[in-house]
Amino acid sequence: MTSTRLLIVGPQGSGKGTQGIRIADTFGVPVVSTGDIFRANIKEGTDLGLQVKAITDAGDLVPDEVTFAIVKDRLEQPDAAEGFLLDGFPRNVAQVALLDEFLTGRGEALDAVIELNVPREESLKRIALRAQEQGRSDDTEAAIAHRLDIYERETAPILAVYRSSGIVDTIDGVGTLDEITERIVAALEARGLARTAAA
Ligand code: ADP
Numbered sequence: 001m002t003s004t005r006l007l008i009v010g011p012q013g014s015g016k017g018t019q020g021i022r023i024a025d026t027f028g029v030p031v032v033s034t035g036d037i038f039r040a041n042i043k044e045g046t047d048l049g050l051q052v053k054a055i056t057d058a059g060d061l062v063p064d065e066v067t068f069a070i071v072k073d074r075l076e077q078p079d080a081a082e083g084f085l086l087d088g089f090p091r092n093v094a095q096v097a098l099l100d101e102f103l104t105g106r107g108e109a110l111d112a113v114i115e116l117n118v119p120r121e122e123s124l125k126r127i128a129l130r131a132q133e134q135g136r137s138d139d140t141e142a143a144i145a146h147r148l149d150i151y152e153r154e155t156a157p158i159l160a161v162y163r164s165s166g167i168v169d170t171i172d173g174v175g176t177l178d179e180i181t182e183r184i185v186a187a188l189e190a191r192g193l194a195r196t197a198a199a
Helices: 016-027 034-044 047-058 064-075 093-105 120-134 141-163 177-190
Strands: 004-009 031-033 083-087 112-117 168-172
Touching: 004 016, 004 141, 016 031, 016 083, 016 112, 016 177, 031 034, 031 064, 034 047, 034 064, 034 083, 047 064, 047 141, 064 093, 093 141, 112 141, 112 177, 120 141, 141 168, 168 177
Parallel strands: 004 083, 004 112, 031 083, 112 168
Antiparallel strands: none
16 A cells, blocks of 8 residues: 655745645645635634634744644544645644654654745745735735745745655746646656556
């Protein structure tokens, strides 16, 4: 039985949400997106949603323990037993350690980390467009700039950790959606990961 445990990493506006869904589909695994989970909880007005709304609106990070608890809960669901694609977690080095401890405890490990590379100006252009189209409450100019800063300061360093295990595939994130998907699929197949028959 082969597993497919993936993480996609990229700055805001890199297209990692869109590519994450496509790649998860191709390899037959569920997407686990912390941003989506938080947004769904905010929309439904759950306790978690009330707890994180102000934090996400400001573009700050939700505390590690809160975020890890929801990820752990999700990864323990039966549909994630043979694989998953993480989007948005881990987002700092402390979260890498939490995930690592969890996976190691189950005799598991990530198979690949997809790094989507997009220049900052391109990212900013795409988020401005998304702000117009979707009206996300954390897509204000101040929150976006803050999130990009946090990305560079706290999230980009996690790649060095994974690079030392040789599991990072760096993908050029500029091009058409299909071109970028093809680049990612090719990199994952080169690692011996198999797409599902249906895809
Ligand atoms: P983006 O990539 O555009 O910043 P996300 O949808 O990934 O958006 O996340 C939205 C917000 O949810 C983040 O700005 C942060 O407040 C919170 N969040 C998501 N993932 C994490 C995480 N792993 N740790 C802490 N906070 C998180």
